[in-house]
Amino acid sequence: xLNNIQxxxxxxxxxGNIGAAARAMKTMGISQMRLVQPKLFxxxxxxxxxxxxxxxxxxxxxxxxxxxxxxxxxxxxxxxTRLRHLTWPTLAPKACAEKSLxxxxxxxxxxxxxxxxxxxxxxxxxxxxxxxxxxxxxSSLNVASAVQILAYELHESFIKLNHSGEIVALENPPASAExxxxxYQHLEQTLIDIEFLDPDKPKHLMRRxxxxxxxxxxxxxxxxxxxxxxxxxQKAKTPPPSPLPMGGGNVHPSGGD
Amino acid sequence: xLNNIQxxxxxxxxxGNIGAAARAMKTMGISQMRLVQPKLFxxxxxxxxxxxxxxxxxxxxxxxxxxxxxxxxxxxxxxxTRLRHLTWPTLAPKACAEKSLxxxxxxxxxxxxxxxxxxxxxxxxxxxxxxxxxxxxxSSLNVASAVQILAYELHESFIKLNHSGEIVALENPPASAExxxxxYQHLEQTLIDIEFLDPDKPKHLMRRxxxxxxxxxxxxxxxxxxxxxxxxxQKAKTPPPSPLPMGGGNVHPSGGD
Numbered sequence: 001x002l003n004n005i006q007x008x009x010x011x012x013x014x015x016g017n018i019g020a021a022a023r024a025m026k027t028m029g030i031s032q033m034r035l036v037q038p039k040l041f042x043x044x045x046x047x048x049x050x051x052x053x054x055x056x057x058x059x060x061x062x063x064x065x066x067x068x069x070x071x072x073x074x075x076x077x078x079x080x081t082r083l084r085h086l087t088w089p090t091l092a093p094k095a096c097a098e099k100s101l102x103x104x105x106x107x108x109x110x111x112x113x114x115x116x117x118x119x120x121x122x123x124x125x126x127x128x129x130x131x132x133x134x135x136x137x138x139s140s141l142n143v144a145s146a147v148q149i150l151a152y153e154l155h156e157s158f159i160k161l162n163h164s165g166e167i168v169a170l171e172n173p174p175a176s177a178e179x180x181x182x183x184y185q186h187l188e189q190t191l192i193d194i195e196f197l198d199p200d201k202p203k204h205l206m207r208r209x210x211x212x213x214x215x216x217x218x219x220x221x222x223x224x225x226x227x228x229x230x231x232x233x234q235k236a237k238t239p240p241p242s243p244l245p246m247g248g249g250n251v252h253p254s255g256g257d
Numbered sequence: 258x259l260n261n262i263q264x265x266x267x268x269x270x271x272x273g274n275i276g277a278a279a280r281a282m283k284t285m286g287i288s289q290m291r292l293v294q295p296k297l298f299x300x301x302x303x304x305x306x307x308x309x310x311x312x313x314x315x316x317x318x319x320x321x322x323x324x325x326x327x328x329x330x331x332x333x334x335x336x337x338t339r340l341r342h343l344t345w346p347t348l349a350p351k352a353c354a355e356k357s358l359x360x361x362x363x364x365x366x367x368x369x370x371x372x373x374x375x376x377x378x379x380x381x382x383x384x385x386x387x388x389x390x391x392x393x394x395x396s397s398l399n400v401a402s403a404v405q406i407l408a409y410e411l412h413e414s415f416i417k418l419n420h421s422g423e424i425v426a427l428e429n430p431p432a433s434a435e436x437x438x439x440x441y442q443h444l445e446q447t448l449i450d451i452e453f454l455d456p457d458k459p460k461h462l463m464r465r466x467x468x469x470x471x472x473x474x475x476x477x478x479x480x481x482x483x484x485x486x487x488x489x490x491q492k493a494k495t496p497p498p499s500p501l502p503m504g505g506g507n508v509h510p511s512g513g514d
Contacts, residue, residue: 004374020399023397023399023402024399025287025395026392026395026397028391028392029391029392055393077437094413113309132284132409133413133416134286135282135286138283138309138310140284141284142277142281142308143341145280145284145401145405148405149405152406155390155392156349156351156390159390203398215327250383
């Protein structure tokens with residue numbers, strides 16, 4: 001459903017782009033806008049470029065961090081025109097739109113800064129990367145134009161689904177971004193506790209784990225099971241009551257082979 | 258092929274929209290822009306919003322009339338967000354893009370004024386109407402955003418065709434808009450000559466005939482045959498050498514029954 005879609009704009013510096021994005025959304029029947037650290041908002045230039053979509057701006061929610069803006073979202077897409085070196089699961093805009101509309105819960109589609117897009121850390125919060133194909137020699141797509149393309153594909157999918165009646169409300173939607181955030185914190189701490197992860201350089205491994213678990217899209221009860229395992233692992237690591245002498249032999253816990 | 262595509266902007270009043278359209282085109286690999294009676298062009302605001310697509314603006318051709326801008330085009334689309342009362346053959350953006358790219362000759366895609374779009378007279382010059390579906394309660398799509406949507410669909414089709422190798426150069430492309438313009442003038446004059454058409458109110462009937470012949474998309478040799486018929490009809494109307502008395506009986510040329 002179109003009213004499940006949250007358009008999230010991160011670090012926009014030109015308020016005109018916020019207004020143009022609001023207009024782009026409204027022409028396609030999308031109304032939920034969230035702004036993460038906009039440079040200037042509200043702003044007269046945003047209102048001018050919204051050109052009648054003032055209600056979208058008036059209802060836009062402003063957040064300090066992307067994480068905060070995603071808390072109630074269960075399916076998260078990050079958009080990009082650049083081909084990323086990450087092997088993140090990637091969809092075209094049309095596939096993103098179809099997936100979003102068939103989904104039962106709240107969906108976030110994130111658009112990054114005018115100059116630099118989204119950081120790799122921000123992309124780690126996403127289940128999928130949405131790649132808008134562009135001219136390889138000039139991929140400088142305006143952010144409001146990117147919103148327009150996604151909004152257009154969402155509206156096209158909406159019309160098609162309305163005709164086919166294919167919308168399915170999921171009984172068990174994937175866990176929310178907030179719940180997954182807590183899970184990843186728990187996972188990282190556990191991996192440090194069990195000395196699997198170097199606490200000074202956790203990035204690369206955590207990114208791969210994010211990708212892995214986001215691909216699973218676990219539901220709430222599955223996240224609870226996983227966190228139960230993590231807690232058990234943390235407890236297991238607690239030093240045993242009778243300490244071994246320091247600098248002892250290279251004890252290997254696994255059985256022979 | 259993308260370099261067959263002409264993006265034609267009619268009567269744009271805000272030069273920023275021309276620049277934004279140029280940027281939208283270039284991100285999707287489309288470079289041919291034509292402007293019909295732009296209010297301000299060239300203009301600093303157009304250049305600013307082009308944001309690096311200056312070459313598109315520098316190469317844009319400016320025309321006094323839409324007819325002039327279409328002379329070398331063989332397939333012509335007019336865009337609209339409004340549902341027209343005309344029963345013109347109508348395509349979605351995606352279908353327009355597919356048709357355009359599989360076509361062998363020059364293609365024009367026309368975008369109208371910010372406030373009022375294209376007139377019915379301008380739509381008569383088109384083979385197809387392209388309808389961008391929008392929110393019924395807020396269809397105010399920015400003109401550069403409309404260009405972005407079509408350019409995006411063209412680029413998506415281009416990628417798909419490049420993979421499938423389906424591009425077919427037509428041996429006999431439909432007649433050019435210039436040739437069809439002469440044909441319609443000839444047709445209208447002939448219909449007046451043979452007293453089929455009221456010369457004071459030709460509009461309604463001519464519109465229906467435009468639609469009819471544009472649907473046929475005749476090739477050059479077919480247009481020549483049609484014009485041969487028109488010339489024959491005009492000659493046939495020339496008063497016979499022995500004039501009948503004025504106000505004579507109600508002579509009916511058709512045979513019995």
